[in-house]
Amino acid sequence: MRLLIADDDDYTREGLKESIDWEQYGIHDVLLAGDGAEALRMCTVHRPNIVLTDIRMPKLNGIEFAEKLSLKSPGSILIFMSGYMDVEYLRSAIKLSAVEYIEKPIKLADVEQAILKSVRALEEKQAQSSVYKQKNELVRQKLAGLLCDEHADSEELLRLCQETGFPPYKRYISFIVKAPSSDLTSIIGDWRGYGIEAIGEQLDRKLCFIIVACQNDEYKQLYSIIDRWLSKNGACTVAIGEEANGMNAIPDSFRTARRALDRSFYEPDVRCLRSNTVEDTGGNDWYNGALPAFYKLSKDNPEGLSEWLAELFASMRRKRYPAKDKAVALLDTMAHSLLGDNRKLVETLANEHGFAEAGHYLKKCETLDNAELFMHAVLSVWMEEKRQSSGYSRLVQEVMSYVAANYRSIDLDLTMIAGHMHLSTSYLGKLFKEETGTSIKQYISDYRIDLAKKLVENEQYKMHTIAELCGFASASYFVKVFKAATDLSPMQYRKKS
Incomplete structure (x- = not known):
């Protein structure tokens, strides 16, 4: 904490600074001012937590200084000192919410008691402020979650916007941040640091959903800020949804951000992803025919599966199709048909190839490259067992x-x-x-x-x-x-x- 002593008497100023062990009260910086005008300038720059000021000072008396202080540094707590027990001064001090009034000649015990009282008042205020901020942040997260829901009650959304201060009648853009270990509070803080109104929701340990409100002319600036933020956060990926003209369009923006994030399955090195507004349906025939072709090969020509699987993945890379959930479901079905209930194959995958929890691996798989490695490992152990049992009745x-x-x-x-x-x-x-x-x-x-x-x-x-x-x-x-x-x-x- 920081404290300012304002008094035109050098002996009083210096004496107080040297005579009290300020650090025991958590005060690590003590500033001195010789008149009211100087004190106001210092408060404007340094924003002290506590101001210990004489009432009778040149250039700007203590009451005038205190009145201006409430504008320049409204969080500062006042302690008045004076040898003039004037009733009007006392009434003014009370109106200005001074914590204490110390009579001169000053006794150190009185000053220390007043400082202790001020510190406790500050701590209580900070605790209340912290609780309020935490509560407000939780409400903002609730609002972010509701804004993704197309069935959310519009009156409830407006009420929460009013409660949290989030603007209800703007244009919005949503994006999903993917990080090794994402921290919603830190990410939101970064965006507010750029002067952008943002709220968000933690989706899981790695993903955060962010909604920002902006004016029509702020979109280009927003995209440049995303690039700047990514340059400072090298391990992160941002998936950007479509722009939303009003709160009722935010669910669509969220869906398109999700779709953009799915592209990282095919393009893991791209760190700023945008959703294609037109669905790729050109590969439907290829996709629908993949599973029957796989079953036929596994029965009639198992030796040809490895080459076929390599071409399957090459085709998926070229088309960037199907969507991640469809791709994973397709590959998971193929893997399950090879592994079945054969525990030996599962154990071999874990011990010889490093794929623990083989039954759940694909669902947690984040890139097509990793999925391909897994599928070739499954095929390898399946073929080895098939070779061992071939030639028998x-x-x-x-x-x-x-x-x-x-x-x-x-x-x-x-x-x-x-x-x-x-x-x-x-x-x-x-x-x-x-x-x-x-x-x-x-x-x-x-x-x-x-x-x-x-x-x-x-x-x-x-x-x-x-x-x-x-x-x-x-x-x-x-x-x-x-x-x-x-x-x-x-x-x-x-x-x-």
Whole structure:
């Protein structure tokens, strides 16, 4: 806090400054003025929190100075000092809301008590102001959210505009700011710093929706400000919606800002995005035919899927179509058809390719490049398993698929599989052994051990977790089987890896 002492007596001014430990009251800057005019000039520039002023001063007496001070620095708190106990002066001081009136000759204890009272009054005022600002900001966020809703009540919007001071009869433009970790308060503060009236709503951890109100001649300036802001915030992207001529058009502006943001899926390096007002429907036939073509290839010519998938992504880049949600839904359907319920493939994706939570990856994917990497990884693990099972009869392949889907069940055995396939255990066991050279029991064990090896290499998995994930009845049994298969305990295998 800052304090000004105004007194024409040098001894009083200097004495007060040197005699009081101002920092204990949170005051770190003490200014001095020798007359009322000088005091007013200093208050205009420095805006002190507390003013300790004599009433009788040359050029401008304390009462005149105080009256002008209320215009120049309205937030300053006054403390009067005077040796003249004049009734009229006292009445004037009371009208000017002086916190305290100190009689001369001055006693330091009186001054300190008056300073303490002023500091507490300031703190209370600041606390009230902070609460008001927080409440006002929450109301402004509510208003921003309602302005996106085409069904919002117009009277409620006008009431909130009046309550928050946001202009209700202007032209508007909305945009979405995308950042690694967006901070609505900071972003709104930046725009208000440019002299632009702005409100907003936090959409999620990375996205903020901003609405700005402007005059007709301010649009060009607004776009240049966006460019300037982006140059200072290198990790951010801004998606701009259509201009809205009135509050009832803001929902459309918000939708087009969303559409513009979706373009970052195809153009991740473009930091200022605008929505195309005309929908691209030229690729509908291509889009509608993509999924049937994928299913046909995966059945009739799996080896051709990799090349087909590369051309699919190349085509999506050329067309920048379909919209992000359609693209993700299409790719997600393809990935699900390859992965199915095969937990081994999902675990392989996580451990060998780094794609954890494969079932949700595409929905969280932010760029087409990342989606392509994921889809090729899915295809790779699917093809590898297909190659391993190729050359076998349909029944043997069905056994392998059943094991891949149910290996986590501790009850998985020949009897369970034969029951599922409605075959006798002796016939199925013999057929499997003849074609693969191993028993179904051994195949299940090898399948679990192969998966367990990958999980053991990852230090984040505890042994009891691996045992559960791989279908072993207990951690101790898992360790026993693992050592029998590898000649190493799981911990020894992890250290060796």
